[in-house]
Amino acid sequence: MKLSVRAKSALSAVEGALIIGVFEEDENLPGWIKRFPDKIHSLLQNAVNEDNYKGTFGNTLLLRGLANSKIRKILLIGLGKKDDWSEEKARRAAGKSRTALRSARIKKAAMTLFGSEADPAIAKAQVEGFILSGYTFNKYKSEKAENNDSIDISSLDILNVFGEKTAPLKRAVKLGRIIADSAILARDLQAEPGSTATPTYLAAQARKIASSSSRIRVKIFDKNKLKKLKMGAFLGVSKGSQEPPKFIILEYKGASPKRKPIALVGKGITFDSGGISLKPGAAMEEMKYDMSGAAAVLGVFRALSELKLNENIVGLIPATENLPSGTALKPGDIVKTYSGKTIEIINTDAEGRLVLADAIAYAVKIYEPSQIIDLATLTGSVVVALSSHATAIISNDSDLTKKLIDAGEKSGERLWELPLWDPFRDQIESDFADMKNIGGKGGGAVTAAALLEKFVGDTPWAHLDIAGTAYLSSSLDYSPKGPTGVGVRLLLEYLS
Known part of the structure; x- marks a missing residue:
């Protein structure tokens, strides 16, 4: 236009x-x-x-x-x-x-x-x-x-x-276009079928974005590299699929190398059948949207290529499918994560937290970020709680939470905070490993975050559960039915 x-x-x-x-x-x-x-x-x-x-x-x-x-x-x-x-x-x-x-x-x-x-x-x-x-x-x-x-x-x-001055408005209109076009990129990635938007496809999109800016570098880790890194949780989820997993890392360098980067981690499950713990058939086609967190991170980096923000930002996308097969992860299995911590698998459909655990731990160790923000279509529980009206935010840092909530109000991508208390942490205790990947009935959105919390260390961290806001079953104002590109406008407002 x-x-x-x-x-x-x-x-x-x-x-x-x-x-x-x-x-x-x-x-x-x-x-x-x-x-x-x-x-x-x-x-x-x-x-x-x-x-x-x-x-x-x-x-x-x-x-x-x-x-x-x-x-x-x-x-x-x-x-x-x-x-x-x-x-x-x-x-x-x-x-x-x-x-x-x-x-x-x-x-x-x-x-x-x-x-x-x-x-x-x-x-x-x-x-x-x-x-x-x-x-x-x-x-x-x-x-x-x-x-x-x-x-x-x-x-x-x-x-x-109201007047003849147009220069400030021209800058604002240009910014609005960059933000909208970046959200549309995320929507397009979400809308693609899982047969197209594979982990390899997402990696190609990351390379394309990086090629558009001298400030952005991209790294793609394949299955062999993941094995060398001993990312047992990530690899465990990928075992059931013939599509090779990809760990996509984008680095935006807009500030002094001494400034610690902000880490954005996006869940990239390009199709989620649930694995051995198979989902019901009804609406399973919507599980192509399980890479919406990854789409948001790619959308943000698409905007960064034009905005030239004075920040260092790293985007990490663990991308794989979650499918059942004779080699797939099974309930009762125990995986060893990149951090060395172990997780007992109770339900293979709680896979997003597994790939995020390895990605977050890698971000903490390699990049020592000033803060971590992860985005994931992580739980059905959050849809029950908030429907499509708000994204849940669960965090270990009140200042980060407030700034993100404020950015959500300005961008129109609203957040609602859920508590992370010790009783939720207790729910994921395991008899056989350091933790288990689900916490039983009740509080599913928070117990999922409680698992992720174990991998962030002392880093300020916010988890955004976008399961209810990633796509719509009916049109709303400026969001037609289907993928929303949620997270792009929120994060760009926050980063700006």
Whole structure:
């Protein structure tokens, strides 16, 4: 999509569709509407009066443009109450706007800067919401649908209706595009079938990202290297599959070598059948999404290649399949991890924590990071607790937790903290090994984190369980049904 920012003096030159945000408290349309030709101003005011349009959040009113005008459609989008206004509201309103215009078969649009002032953060959010709401994944459809949705907006102007300055807004719009495009990369990786998005495929994507920036290096460890490293937990999960495991490591160097890196660890189970502890058949196709943590890390590094942040960041992705076979890991087996600690396998479907344990331990030993953030579609338990409305955060550091929660509020990828108390740790005690990989009934999201905690040492650490937020069964504002790319916007907000 072509994006540009224009000053208020360009209002009279708008083509295609015009999107106008209206607050609920506004008795009349915003004063800057008067800069349009009188006929358009009158059309808008009459339509608002006749339809009793109130500007409640998300409420739309689509009008036909005037004859002999370049403006074919005018869309009013409700912004809700001014006291409730936020970046996330801007993101959602922009997403709703694009959805409302799909039937108009228009390729060009201009969207006024929402709010009451020229706020770059709002401009960034609008761009994110508008781009993300148009996401589709149809590369495997042999016949593309010939309907109204097949014509979508390909050019968008952001109109600064509050003044002539555009430089700060241009920077914000560029940032919004980078973030949205990076989240879309993550969505694309999630959407690919497991037969395509294998560990080898993810490794190739990592190489592609690294090749785009001199600040990024990539290392790919194969099965033989994992054996030399004695990553018994990671290798144990991979035993049932013929697809070779890959340990993908991305290093972004944007600061002094003396500065400790931030470690991002993403679970990369490219298909999870449950292994010998086989999952039920219903909805098993969704287990291609079990690499969503890996997709988020790759999305972040895609953005880093353009953002040039003043940080050192390392991304670690343990990638493998979890399948049943005659050589697969079995309940009752004991694996020895990279750290030397042992884990008793009670259920082979609790495999994500096993690959993460080795990846986290490796990060701690080799990189001595200032902090570790892991992302994983780890438990069904968190879906029961939080549905798709929030990602669970479980951490050993209150300051890190607060900063991530704040970033979640700003980015629209909200977090909710769960406690990590000793009774949860007690649940994973084993009679035969240092720990067991599940903790029985109850508290599954936290007992999974309790296992990971044993491998972080004294490093500040946050575990993000994205099982409920990685994909949606129905569309929401700027997130169409399917993969969400969750974690990308959150982490980029935090890292920035």
